[in-house]
Amino acid sequence: MSGPTETGGAAFSATPPLEPLRAHRRVRFLTDEELDRLRDATLQVLEDVGVRFPDEASLRILGDHGAVVDRETRVVRFPRDLVLRALASAPRGFTMAARDPAFDLPIGDGATYFTTDGCGVATIDWETREERPSRKDDVATMARICDRLGSIGFMWPTVSAQDMGRTSQLHEIDAAYNNTVKHFQGMVMGRAEARYAVEMATVLAGSREALRARPMLSNLVCSIAPLAQDHAGLEAALVMAEAGLPVGFLSMPTLGTTAPATSAGALVVGDAEVISGIVLLQLAYPGTPVFHSIMKAWADPRTGAYVGYSIDSRARYAPVEMAHHWGLPSLAACFGTESPAAGTWQSAAEVAHDPLLAALAGPEIVTGLGLSRTYTLLYPEAILLDDDIYQRARHALLAEEVDEETLALDVIANVGPGGHFLAEDHTRRHMPTALRRGLTHELAGGRFRDPVEVARERAAWILANHHPAPLGAPEQSELTRILAAARAELG
Numbered sequence: 001m002s003g004p005t006e007t008g009g010a011a012f013s014a015t016p017p018l019e020p021l022r023a024h025r026r027v028r029f030l031t032d033e034e035l036d037r038l039r040d041a042t043l044q045v046l047e048d049v050g051v052r053f054p055d056e057a058s059l060r061i062l063g064d065h066g067a068v069v070d071r072e073t074r075v076v077r078f079p080r081d082l083v084l085r086a087l088a089s090a091p092r093g094f095t096m097a098a099r100d101p102a103f104d105l106p107i108g109d110g111a112t113y114f115t116t117d118g119c120g121v122a123t124i125d126w127e128t129r130e131e132r133p134s135r136k137d138d139v140a141t142m143a144r145i146c147d148r149l150g151s152i153g154f155m156w157p158t159v160s161a162q163d164m165g166r167t168s169q170l171h172e173i174d175a176a177y178n179n180t181v182k183h184f185q186g187m188v189m190g191r192a193e194a195r196y197a198v199e200m201a202t203v204l205a206g207s208r209e210a211l212r213a214r215p216m217l218s219n220l221v222c223s224i225a226p227l228a229q230d231h232a233g234l235e236a237a238l239v240m241a242e243a244g245l246p247v248g249f250l251s252m253p254t255l256g257t258t259a260p261a262t263s264a265g266a267l268v269v270g271d272a273e274v275i276s277g278i279v280l281l282q283l284a285y286p287g288t289p290v291f292h293s294i295m296k297a298w299a300d301p302r303t304g305a306y307v308g309y310s311i312d313s314r315a316r317y318a319p320v321e322m323a324h325h326w327g328l329p330s331l332a333a334c335f336g337t338e339s340p341a342a343g344t345w346q347s348a349a350e351v352a353h354d355p356l357l358a359a360l361a362g363p364e365i366v367t368g369l370g371l372s373r374t375y376t377l378l379y380p381e382a383i384l385l386d387d388d389i390y391q392r393a394r395h396a397l398l399a400e401e402v403d404e405e406t407l408a409l410d411v412i413a414n415v416g417p418g419g420h421f422l423a424e425d426h427t428r429r430h431m432p433t434a435l436r437r438g439l440t441h442e443l444a445g446g447r448f449r450d451p452v453e454v455a456r457e458r459a460a461w462i463l464a465n466h467h468p469a470p471l472g473a474p475e476q477s478e479l480t481r482i483l484a485a486a487r488a489e490l491g
Helices: 032-048 056-064 080-087 136-148 162-177 191-205 208-213 231-242 263-284 314-326 345-349 354-361 382-397 409-415 425-434 451-465 473-490
Strands: 068-070 075-077 094-096 105-107 113-116 122-124 131-133 183-186 217-222 247-251 290-294 297-299 331-333 365-369
Touching: 032 075, 032 080, 032 263, 032 314, 056 068, 056 075, 056 231, 056 263, 080 263, 113 136, 136 162, 136 382, 136 451, 162 183, 162 191, 162 473, 191 208, 191 217, 191 231, 191 473, 217 231, 231 247, 231 263, 247 263, 263 290, 263 314, 290 314, 290 331, 314 331, 314 354, 345 382, 354 382, 365 382, 382 451
Parallel strands: 113 365, 183 217, 217 247, 247 290, 331 365
Antiparallel strands: 068 075, 094 105, 122 131
């Protein structure tokens, strides 16, 4: 991808510091009574209805610890006290470590760290502007852009490496580790794949003990609505938990098809799926770092088509408060638009309030920047446009500084009635940071420029000029060896 340049010559460029959201006030959207009723409903579903676990290892672990296992249907029912005992060992906070320790994420420190939207399947080509299936080099390109943006706390594969077959998830890890110094979160599925992924993360950490102390890889596992777990997902989750890596369970109930057609009912189904997975890991490996996520969607009553979580703000905050009511960290859902193209009125309107709602609810991590067409299509400029919305929210959430310097009483007295402040030293000190200008304020020839054009240019500049500190040759060689071994075994 070509584009304008500002600097050049350096072998690599420093990654700018993180700019997480920090809300100085929190808003409670659900009452304690409502949260208690939701939790009690989840416990009732787990005890009376159960969740299907398709793999033998999970059935054995759950049965050994007192869950009621139906071997014929593979449905597991969870006594209430078993659930509460298991969750008591789940940590409220932990570290998602980065290749560069300066970008470690202390989960639970009060900040909200964002990542990209994940696992899209199509890309608008960076050169031809034609749509095509996504590839490994797209993952690498997005990792480099994410490395440059302070809004991105950690990297999630924005699109999938479809050109790499069954080992695509491992190639996504390789692309990220070679193109960002930030933490990487995968969606690795399968026991063998997860073992290779842990081995790759161990290369960066130096040893299994060092990896456990500073987990440089986390994993997200999707359940299958309604009330079922995924076989390959559970295999990977247990491998990751054994290594001490953070694992999140994500449910995606759809109102009217895979969940009741009411918001509360869908939340209960999704919550039961998530909690059942977390209970499994806490019983198998107590103290495993885990996180909770529900991203509910809707079935269009006219067509049955999938309508994503951007349609209703309750999909943003309710799952966060439910996770915290359990005492668990939350992965929230933001951004993500139904718009088929980036830079449209729809693409902005559907996500404009998301970062503010997220910060006010207080999730620890949030996914969502960078994809269009219901989280499937990547435009080169989309993540820059979403970053602009993010930065507006971050600026709005900054604490109002009220002190002697900012009150400026001596300056006001010096200027007096009818004067002006342009000549004051105080103005020169503060004017550069008094106003934040975004993509919509770029000027050319006295006219405001098209924000989409500006976003494309900024993406092009990053790719031309930003080169994160590379992995050392020994680490690159080891990752290549692991990928070759995985391909030989998995095909």
